[in-house]
Amino acid sequence: MHMHRLEKWWLVFGISMLAIFLLVLGTATFAMGVTPPGEHRHTVNPETVTQNEPFDKPGLRQVGDNEYEAVILAFVFGYSPDRIELPVGAKVNFVLTSTDVVHGFHIIGTNVNMMAVPGEVNHTSYTFKEPGEYLVLCNEYCGAAHEQMQMRIIVK
Amino acid sequence: MLTNGTPELQIDRKDSRLVLAHILFAFGALFLGGIAGLLQGLVRGGVVKLPAEIGYYQLLTAHGVLMALIFTTYFIIGFLISGVSKTTGGKLLPISRHLGWLGYGLMSTGTVVGTICILLNQATVLYTFYAPMKASPYFYIALALVVVGSWMSGFGMFYQFGYWKKLHKGKVTPLFAFMAVTTMLMWIVATLGVAAEVLLQLIPWSFGWVDTVNVMLSRTLFWFFGHPLVYFWLLPAYMCWYVVIPKIIGGKLFSDALARLAFILFLLFSIPVGFHHQLMEPGISPFWKFLQVILTFMVIVPSLMTAFSLFATFEQAGRALGAKGLFGWFRKMPWSDVRFFAPFAGMLTFIPAGAGGIINASNQMNAVVHNTLFITGHFHLTVATTVALTFFGVTYWLIPALTGRKLTARINKLGMIQTVVWLVGMFFMSGAMHTVGLLGSPRRTAYTTYENHPDAFLWMPYHVAMAIGGTILFIGILLLIVNIVLLFRAPRGQEEFPIAEANASAEAAPRLFERWGVLISLVVVLVLIAYMVPVLDMINNPVPGSKGFVTW
Incomplete structure (x- = not known):
């Protein structure tokens, strides 16, 4: 099958760029720990999740020097807790699930953006370097009052 | 209209009749979906409020289903049937045509x-119908009928092709x-996923x-289907670019074999x-996510091939018409012919649209744009432009x-x-969506100020720009409907069904390209x-099951 000389160059160039791009993404993911959220499987029963550890007491728990675990429940149409206060520079490990339908969890102005799926627990970490009142919103349609579903993270 | 057996019909x-039934149904869906889209844009922009009996998310469901699923599928099947008939002798076998009508009926x-x-508010689950939101079973049955119907038309095309x-x-x-x-083979394999989800x-x-x-x-299972769905939209557009456009600009196919290779890829x-x-999402390990990211990016290769081939066709055709210099061919293109101009505008749009797609699929980078209006902006460039x-x-030549x-x-x-x-x-619309999406504004969300959060206020001007763009687009739909009516009242005559020929010197495609079993x-x-x-992990170690919720 004949391929034009210029087309060969074009494809070699394009495919090389693609390979470099994927290499950068892969290196970031597997060597530098910049993974998408939820790296391991951790299941819970959405009907009984509020009776068991750790989701029986959603909220903030200090786990180290300016490091916290935030256990968060998403439900129609809100989050528990609906407000978290943190000192500047706090690293937070988010642990998230849903008690009903699928929800989103997007902290505006950050790269924390993950799904709350009933039956699964999602995880991600973020360090809040800037003070402010962060808006957290549900970005997966979840029902009639989806646009009201929100919480706040106050960093002082 | 078609009473006297006019000899000038192209098929x-x-x-x-079968093709026209599909095309007209498609534009009916486009019109209704467009009304829903207009209202959504105006609501989100804070321009109007809906009466209590219509929900924003109900409109959103109607818009998505009618545009993304119904308009596209009907148009594609109609267009594909017309071209299959045209290129395999101008007449479908009765069994292929009957399968087409059966598909149309289903x-x-x-x-x-x-x-x-959707109108009864029994299925306000959007066109992605994520469980455990639970719609009426008849909504799921309706979707299954659409899918199975499209298979029938596909089988008809396979039969016609095999007979040829x-x-x-x-x-x-x-x-x-x-x-x-x-295209239909890819569609049938892909829809097995959603069929399993819906039926089982x-x-x-x-x-x-x-x-x-x-x-x-x-x-x-949904996303096993959901991404190939977008290629099911795109490939028929590529068919127009590869096969129809060269003829319209007075050229030949650049390479028959490479075009086939692109489709096989x-x-x-x-x-x-x-x-x-x-x-x-949780529940899928980073390894499998990344593997599929790599596979996702493999489709860039046939798209690069397509881009090269199209511009090479333009240049060859231009030079054959006497163009001189490096870019002289550019002026030889029939810029005032809508049969060329509209698809060409689509091609150009695909450059930023494709680049946006690469961003979306970039593993951890997806976190920046996931479920924001950036995504909505992206697919309004790809599918909707x-x-x-x-x-x-x-449509302007097919009707x-x-x-x-x-x-x-x-x-x-x-x-x-x-x-x-x-x-x-x-x-206006997609530009505003892309920009405000990067600022965090979520997709699929009704008008809200998030209790007057300052970030949400920053988004407002962009939402207004979206409403303006959406209004202009609705005018575009109205113009299109007017034009279709005019086409049906146009004077009788012979309009070309443009199908480009291969270069005289072209070599045949390798035999492997037709070994369907191997493919x-x-x-x-x-x-x-x-x-x-x-998937075996999801089945063998399942998440605790969810009961259904009706949250709308």
Whole structure:
């Protein structure tokens, strides 16, 4: 099958760029720990999740020097807790699930953006370097009052 | 209209009727979906408030279903049938035509039932219908009917293609028919995922025969279908670019064999990629996510081939018409011919649209844009501009070719205006969506200020720009409807069904390209590599089941 000389160059160039791009993404993911959220499987029963550890007491728990675990429940149409206060520079490990339908969890102005799926627990970490009142919103349609579903993270 | 058996029809009159039924249904859906889209844009922009009996998310469901599923599928099947008929002798076998009508009947029943469910507020689950939101079982049955109906039309095309091959042993198959078969084959494999989700999971659960549903499995099956769906929209546009456009500009195919290779690569790499829609989800390991990200990016290769081939066709045709210099061919293109201009505008749009797609699928980078309006902006460039403008461009010659009429200079001019209106509307709407999406504004969300949070206020001007763009686009739809009516009243005559020929010096495609058993086996192997381990894990170690919720 004949391929034009210029087309060969074009494809070699394009495919090389693609390979470099994927290499950068892969290196970031597997060597530098910049993974998408939820790296391991951790299941819970959405009907009984509020009776068991750790989701029986959603909220903030200090786990180290300016490091916290935030256990968060998403439900129609809100989050528990609906407000978290943190000192500047706090690293937070988010642990998230849903008690009903699928929800989103997007902290505006950050790269924390993950799904709350009933039956699964999602995880991600973020360090809040800037003070402010962060808006957290549900970005997966979840029902009639989806646009009201929100919480706040106050960093002082 | 088609009473006197006019000799100037480009395909058999009975086939024309089947195709026209599909095309007109498609534009009916586009019109209704457009009304829903207009209202959504105005609500989100804070311009109007809906009366209490209509929900924003109900409109959103109607918009998504009618545009993304119904308009596209009907137009594609109509267009593919017309080209298959044209390139395999101008007449479908009775069995292929009957399968086409059977498919049309099943899809239309499904569309009507589904639309009624949405209007009754029994299915306000958007066109992605994520469990455990539970719609009426009849909504899921309606979707199944649409899918099964499309299979019938696909089988009809396969039969026609096989029959042609039997009669023309050893000959190269017509390129359009080959591409149509590849597209429908990809579609059938892809829809197996959503068919399994709907038939095995959602319908029994929605009827109450089982109590719970495996949410992770349902999402995975949905996206097994959901991403190839976008290639099902795109490939028919590529067919127009590869096969139709060269003829319109007075050129030949750049390379028949490479065009086939591009379609085969799409067949292979369209399907094992659904996890890139689930990157932000728990329950799937980073390894499998990244593997599918790599497979997702493989489709860039045939797209690069397509870009090269198209511009090479333009240059060759331009030079054959006497163009001089490096870019002289550019001026030889028929810029004032809507049959060229509308698809060309679509092609150009695909450059930023494709770049946006690469961002979306980039593993951890997806976190920046996931479920924001950036995504909505992205697919309004891909499907609603690239694909839609190409389909509009096709419509301007296809309807006259099927009805024995002429695309008059006046309708051509109106078509040019309609294309420009579309581009302007989309520039405002999609541009605003991309920008405000990067600022965090979520997709699929009604008007809200998030209790007056300052970030949400910053988004407001962009939402207004979206409403303005959406209004311009709705005017574009109205113009299109007017133009279609005018096409049906145009003077009788002969309109060309443009199908480009291969260069005289072109070599035949390798035999492997028609070894369907080998190609399907490769598809299966890739799907197994990408999906077998994670899906078996979801089935063998299932998440605790979810009961259904009606939250709207």
